[in-house]
Amino acid sequence: MKKPESFPSHTYFVFLTGAGISKESGLDTFRENGGLWAEHNINDIATPEAFEKKPDLVQKFYNMRRAELAKAFPNDAHKALERLEKTREGKIIIITQNVDNLHERAGSKKVIHMHGSLEKALCTACRARFQATPILGQQSVCPECKSVGAVRPDIVWFGEMPYHLNDILDALSHCLLFVAIGTSSRVHPAASFVQKAPYAYKIEINVEKTPATPFFDEHLCGTASDLVPKLVDDLLSICK
Ligand code: OAD
Numbered sequence: 001m002k003k004p005e006s007f008p009s010h011t012y013f014v015f016l017t018g019a020g021i022s023k024e025s026g027l028d029t030f031r032e033n034g035g036l037w038a039e040h041n042i043n044d045i046a047t048p049e050a051f052e053k054k055p056d057l058v059q060k061f062y063n064m065r066r067a068e069l070a071k072a073f074p075n076d077a078h079k080a081l082e083r084l085e086k087t088r089e090g091k092i093i094i095i096t097q098n099v100d101n102l103h104e105r106a107g108s109k110k111v112i113h114m115h116g117s118l119e120k121a122l123c124t125a126c127r128a129r130f131q132a133t134p135i136l137g138q139q140s141v142c143p144e145c146k147s148v149g150a151v152r153p154d155i156v157w158f159g160e161m162p163y164h165l166n167d168i169l170d171a172l173s174h175c176l177l178f179v180a181i182g183t184s185s186r187v188h189p190a191a192s193f194v195q196k197a198p199y200a201y202k203i204e205i206n207v208e209k210t211p212a213t214p215f216f217d218e219h220l221c222g223t224a225s226d227l228v229p230k231l232v233d234d235l236l237s238i239c240k
Pocket residue numbers: 017018019020021023024029030031032035046097098115155156157158181182183184185186187205206207208210222223224225
């Protein structure tokens with residue numbers, strides 16, 4: 001598809017973000033050299049079965065992620081998306097695979113956390129969701145049903161259904177611009193979202209090509225903190 005010369009103000013833009021957008025905030029990615037899944041076995045950490053077998057190990061991993069997030073700040077890429085949202089209020093949807101809160105802390109309002117959030121906990125006994133404390137463990141008590149030992153991070157693990165898929169597919173079916181930022185496009189269903197946006201001009205921002213690159217109209221090679229502010233400037237200039 002040829003890049004549109006302008007976008008009417010009522011049209012939707014969808015941004016899909018992955019771990020690469022938060023890397024320059026100091027948070028680890030998963031699949032790069034030295035990433036989280038290079039150091040830890042997914043099956044020991046990120047499945048419901050792992051939590052049943054070794055809850056302490058799983059809780060420790062996510063307690064570490066929460067501690068690292070507490071030291072991190074939004075970078076220029078997160079801030080640029082908020083700048084765009086300010087001028088196209090209600091028309092920017094961020095779908096993030098990230099469990100950090102850096103989009104919200106940059107000020108973005110419409111953020112869909114398809115893989116859950118480090119800020120939330122989930123009770124496996126009564127399914128209540130509530131604010132996570134910085135340290136979760138088997139001693140944690142569910143504030144709703146008072147169960148002990150049933151509180152887990154509210155993270156979507158392998159084998160579980162991502163959150164908000166209907167809202168996501170609806171947004172993709174309407175949007176005129178789809179931008180994937182800092183995702184390896186190796187985890188489904190997010191990896192195939194680019195194929196679910198029939199009317200969108202599609203841009204990928206990444207430091208390297210991915211298996212989804214052939215489905216994009218444009219691949220911008222570079223870091224998110226450099227390229228996202230430039231893309232936002234460009235969009236603001238053609239969206240007047
Ligand atoms: P990955 O670690 O798989 O991919 C990160 C991507 O970011 C890679 O393609 C890098 O090339 C790219 N990247 C690195 N630094 C960058 C930068 N500064 N600017 C732009 N791009 C950069 O992370 P995700 O694709 O987010 O799921 O992984 C998807 C899911 O797999 C995660 O949500 C997580 C994981 O298992 C769960 O935990 C459920």
